[in-house]
Amino acid sequence: MNEKTMLKKRIHAYDFAIHETVLFLDTHPRDQKALHMLREYRRRRQEEVAKYEARFGKYIVTPCDVPAENCWEWVDSPWPWERQV
Numbered sequence: 001m002n003e004k005t006m007l008k009k010r011i012h013a014y015d016f017a018i019h020e021t022v023l024f025l026d027t028h029p030r031d032q033k034a035l036h037m038l039r040e041y042r043r044r045r046q047e048e049v050a051k052y053e054a055r056f057g058k059y060i061v062t063p064c065d066v067p068a069e070n071c072w073e074w075v076d077s078p079w080p081w082e083r084q085v
Helices: 003-027 032-056
Strands: none
Touching: 003 032
16 A cells, blocks of 8 residues: 555544544533544644645545534533524
8 A cells, every 4th residue: 555545544544533523522512531532633633634745735635623622612502492582
């Protein structure tokens, strides 16, 4: 397997881990371990993308970024039935 394919596979693995962690955080929005893991996966993915771009040019495909804060914002916002009209 060549270097370009290996870097893409690593990036895709981090994309998968990020996606799955985001799904977990949808139901466990204040799980500090999961939030830490998400930040770490995003950092590592960024490193792999930087390696790819340094060697092969711009890496176009990127996942939708989610906030890497202390919790998901939707948990603290009013639910539709709680809004005053």
